[in-house]
Amino acid sequence: MRWLPAGxxxxxxxxxxxxxxxxRQTARRSGxxxxxxxxxxxxxxxxxxxxxxxxxxxxxxxxxxLIFDVVLVAVFTLMLSVTVSxxxxxxxxRGDLELLLSSPIAGRRVLTARCVGMALSASLMFLLxxxxxxxxxxxxxxxxxxxxxxxxxxxSFLSTAVGLVIAMGLFALIGPxxxxxxxxxxxxIIGASFYLLSQAGRYLDLGPTxxxxxxxxxxxxxxxxxxxxxPDQPLSWPLQAMTGAPVPAIALIAxxxxxxxxxxxxxxxxxxxxxxxxxxxxxxxGRKTTKVRRFSEGPFSAMMRKELTLFxxxxxxxxxxxxxxxxxxPTVFLLWKSVKTGNSIVIPGAAFLLTFMSAQIxxxxxxxxxxxxxxxxxxxxxxxPAHILRRAKLAAxxxxxxxLMIIPLGLIAWASPQGGAAALxxxxxxxxxAGLIAIWYETPTPxxxxxxxxxxxxxxxxxxxxxxxxxxxxxxxxxxxxWPLALFPALLAIGALFAVQRPQKTYAETLPSA
Amino acid sequence: MxxxxxxxxxxxLVVRGLTKTYGAKTAVDQLDLTVRRGExxxxxxxxxxxxxxxxxMVSGLLKPNAGSISVCDVDALxxxxxxxxxxxxxxxxxxxxxxxxxxxxxxFVAGLWSVPGKIAKARAEDLLKAFDLWDQRNKPCEGFSRxxxxxxxxxxxxxxxxxxxxxxEPLTGLDASMxxxxxxxxxxxxxxxxxxxxxxxxxxxxxxxADRIGVIARGKLVAQGTLDxxxxxxxxxxxxxxxxxxxxxxxxxxx
Numbered sequence: 001m002r003w004l005p006a007g008x009x010x011x012x013x014x015x016x017x018x019x020x021x022x023x024r025q026t027a028r029r030s031g032x033x034x035x036x037x038x039x040x041x042x043x044x045x046x047x048x049x050x051x052x053x054x055x056x057x058x059x060x061x062x063x064x065x066l067i068f069d070v071v072l073v074a075v076f077t078l079m080l081s082v083t084v085s086x087x088x089x090x091x092x093x094r095g096d097l098e099l100l101l102s103s104p105i106a107g108r109r110v111l112t113a114r115c116v117g118m119a120l121s122a123s124l125m126f127l128l129x130x131x132x133x134x135x136x137x138x139x140x141x142x143x144x145x146x147x148x149x150x151x152x153x154x155x156s157f158l159s160t161a162v163g164l165v166i167a168m169g170l171f172a173l174i175g176p177x178x179x180x181x182x183x184x185x186x187x188x189i190i191g192a193s194f195y196l197l198s199q200a201g202r203y204l205d206l207g208p209t210x211x212x213x214x215x216x217x218x219x220x221x222x223x224x225x226x227x228x229x230x231p232d233q234p235l236s237w238p239l240q241a242m243t244g245a246p247v248p249a250i251a252l253i254a255x256x257x258x259x260x261x262x263x264x265x266x267x268x269x270x271x272x273x274x275x276x277x278x279x280x281x282x283x284x285x286g287r288k289t290t291k292v293r294r295f296s297e298g299p300f301s302a303m304m305r306k307e308l309t310l311f312x313x314x315x316x317x318x319x320x321x322x323x324x325x326x327x328x329x330p331t332v333f334l335l336w337k338s339v340k341t342g343n344s345i346v347i348p349g350a351a352f353l354l355t356f357m358s359a360q361i362x363x364x365x366x367x368x369x370x371x372x373x374x375x376x377x378x379x380x381x382x383x384x385p386a387h388i389l390r391r392a393k394l395a396a397x398x399x400x401x402x403x404l405m406i407i408p409l410g411l412i413a414w415a416s417p418q419g420g421a422a423a424l425x426x427x428x429x430x431x432x433x434a435g436l437i438a439i440w441y442e443t444p445t446p447x448x449x450x451x452x453x454x455x456x457x458x459x460x461x462x463x464x465x466x467x468x469x470x471x472x473x474x475x476x477x478x479x480x481x482x483w484p485l486a487l488f489p490a491l492l493a494i495g496a497l498f499a500v501q502r503p504q505k506t507y508a509e510t511l512p513s514a
Numbered sequence: 515m516x517x518x519x520x521x522x523x524x525x526x527l528v529v530r531g532l533t534k535t536y537g538a539k540t541a542v543d544q545l546d547l548t549v550r551r552g553e554x555x556x557x558x559x560x561x562x563x564x565x566x567x568x569x570x571m572v573s574g575l576l577k578p579n580a581g582s583i584s585v586c587d588v589d590a591l592x593x594x595x596x597x598x599x600x601x602x603x604x605x606x607x608x609x610x611x612x613x614x615x616x617x618x619x620x621x622f623v624a625g626l627w628s629v630p631g632k633i634a635k636a637r638a639e640d641l642l643k644a645f646d647l648w649d650q651r652n653k654p655c656e657g658f659s660r661x662x663x664x665x666x667x668x669x670x671x672x673x674x675x676x677x678x679x680x681x682x683e684p685l686t687g688l689d690a691s692m693x694x695x696x697x698x699x700x701x702x703x704x705x706x707x708x709x710x711x712x713x714x715x716x717x718x719x720x721x722x723x724a725d726r727i728g729v730i731a732r733g734k735l736v737a738q739g740t741l742d743x744x745x746x747x748x749x750x751x752x753x754x755x756x757x758x759x760x761x762x763x764x765x766x767x768x769x
Contacts, residue, residue: 295621295631295638302625306614313613313654378609378670380575382626383598389626508575 007105012113020121034458046132054140058243062229065236066220069229072155072238074194079122079156081191083163085319086118088170088183090275097275107275108268115160115264123156144244151242151249154256161256161263168267171274184319192326199330299384303392304399307369311400316448317368321361325404328357335411347419350412352476355426358405359468362397362431366438369393372447380507387504394435401431412479419479422486426475429490433467433497440502444510463500467493521586526551526678526709527572532581534567534733541567543733545581549678549726554700554710556724558717560763564733565713566606569680572711573603586677599627602676606683608667612656616647616666619655620673627674634673641669644699661692668696672703679703681712685719697723721755731763 004011058064090097100110130148137145166186170179198216228235241249296302311317331353334346370393373379379389405427413420441460470493477486527549534542542564549555559565570576572583574594583590583597590597610619617638624634642648645665650658655666664684671679679700685693700710701723714720720727721741728738737747745753748761 295629295634296625297631298628299626302622305625306611306618306622309618310611310613374611375609377575377603377605378623379626381573381598381601381603382623383595384626384628385595508577511575 007103007109009109009112009116012100012105012109013116016113016117017120020117042132043136044132046134047136049133050136050140050142050145053137054142058239060231060236060240060243062224062227062231062236065229065231065233065239066223068239068242069235072151075126075152076155076159077190077194079126079159080163081187082122083118083156083160084166084183084190085187086122087115087160087163087167088180090114090118101272101275106268107272108265111268111271112261112264115164115260118163119153119156119160119260122159123152126152126156145242147244147249148242150253151238154253157260158256161260164263164267168270168274172270176274181315184315185322188319188323188326191323196326196329199333299382299388300392300395303384303389304396307393307396308399310447311365311368311396314368314447317364320364321400321404324357324361328353328408332408332411335408335415347412347416348422348476348479350408351419351423351426351479352472354405354408354412354423355430355475356468356472358401358427359430359434359464359471361404362401362434363438363464363468365397365400366394366435368447369397370438370442371445373444374447376444376507376511380511386506389507390439390504394432394439397435398431401427416479418483422475422478422483425478426471429474429493430468430471433471433493434464436497437464437467437500439504440500442505442510459500463496467496470496521677522551523587524551525549525584526553526586527711528582528584529568529572530582532568532571532583533579534564534571534576535579540733542571542578545730545733545735547728547735547738549709549711551709552704552707553725554704554712554723556720556727557711557713557730558720558727558759559713559730563730563763565730566682567733568730569603569682569711569713572678573601573680574598575603599674600677602671602674602679604667604671604679604681604684606686608660608663610655610658610663610667610670613654615650615652615654616642616669617651619666619670623670624673629674637673637675638669641672645669645695660687661689664688664696665692668699677709679708679710681710683714684712685714685716717755717759727755729759729762737762 004014097110101107127149130152134145134148137143167179167183170182170186173179174182223229227233230236231240237248237252241252296305331350335350370390379386409420409423409427412423437460441457443457470489473489474486474493477483477489525548527547529545529547532542532545532547533540545564545568547568557565557569567576571578572585572590574590574597578591585597586600588597588600611622614622620638620641621634624631624638629637639648642651645668647662647665647669650662655663658666664687668681668684671681681700684696684700688696697719700712704710704725712719712724726738726740727744729736729744737744739747741755741758744755744758744762748758753761
């Protein structure tokens, strides 16, 4: 940072990146080894694909251009999902914002730097994903693939600009508090939108000859007939840019960056005003508050009530759960259709998916209730036994889970009582597993960081994922005619639970200074 | 636990030979301390002297390496839950849940200490009114000022009517009127027979409020008593507490 002029936009960007990556430098040795192995595997795979494709030149035709545009739209929606959520947060995550805005640096510059940081972090995952292939291709004599970086980065800058416009638009329309809530929910919907759209054929009753694939075939044919994807049309530029044609690549990148600069430039002054307005407003939570009519009797009910209240008011958690439910929506529709048509072939699949999904939701809720506990010292100072408090937390996890899963579970049970029983078994077992893992691998972490779960054990994370799969397999097999086979994954899951078991700590033992 | 609630012995807290080490560093070294019932005891000492570590051990948050702690004649190391039921601990940074309202927070804390619902509700109303938080009772704590958070946390500490109230730097960052409110409340508590231990860096607070003052340095209690007794111990008659304090922490071996 020293060689950058202090107060300049690059200097501010470097500051943003330094803060963004500082927390990730303290990875443990085991984590670094795992990362190195994963990197080596990814590069091995990238090199293989690059070698196979060293002589393949993708033709620029309407169909290839359309396919690539569809992929790019999918990438754009995923990036937009991140940037909408982050753009709303930049008004509330005070951090150093007040320091920066009280300095002589222009608000526009602060916003630009923050947005550059946002764009780079939104594109990071995709850049890491393509790097093994792109770098290997460049080394094997196909440097034109390096333009992929330009395409991805410009897409992320465009998504940041759009995300910022959406967030600030919401801010202006409905005020800071509601804007943050709505932005989080919108972010979840945008994140799932492409997937939901891809499943559109399943929702629409298109008859037995068309179905999902038929719907998309018809749509694609219709789009190709418009002539908009011909090689001389702008909609073919993304593919041309990706395959190394310099003019479309430069045009695409320049357009994205121009839009980005215009948006941040135009909204800079407004950003200062809005950030100042947001400072006086508490982040999240609604104006409406629930009155406590009757006080709790004892630690169990007090803890359950507290956790349920916190779940209800945690917008980020609600958005994540909503996202998972959106991914479940096509299955629910499929179930609905199978119930109507008497087709029960989907039941085992639905039992599998429902169990897996409920395990994931239970895991998020259990983690946030246990590791995200903010009042550790209060719990440690209280006479309430730790095991009672933890049980109350797990009971609180089961309440929203039951509400969320009752409709799909009811549908399965209606279609097939055996399938319903299998799904119920899987859901209960997987939720208990997720809760136990959350207790055994409890790591006090700020609640706001539940998406990243820093400091979490990789054994715990792996066990949690593996157990979700095993219980889902148990539920899926139980729903079939070969239900005795379900014993194998069930026994494996129980064995795995015993293997990863760890002694529980008291709350005093989990305090940092203990 | 009913016996402890009606307890009326002479000493609320008796600490003997309390020791806490972190690796090679001894944070608290063979500390003896007695705090009487109905007394406001101020624990003074420079930064890192071992005040907070001592009080965290008394509150059951830290396990000592050696020594004994007795709260209202309950052995806090042998029966920690019974001892904790009698104590309230208020750290310098208030422990509140941002997304809970003060009323919900008090409901939660009362539940942790198993205060019957009806009693807890009545106490919560009294406390919130006494601390001028009644109008804010249904607003999330995240929007509160530091002073309001401190008052809500203090209300939480009092909801189970503790025999021993321990406060770590309770007046830090409070404006004059809030500091006054808290000081008045502490004095009232002591008049009603409660016992209060507080640590403070504001020597004037200790001088004006405390019945007895303990001075801790390098993990040892170097002196304790009334202000006059401390003056005598430091050989500094008619000096201010500040002079006495500085003399005592500079020359621990003389006490």
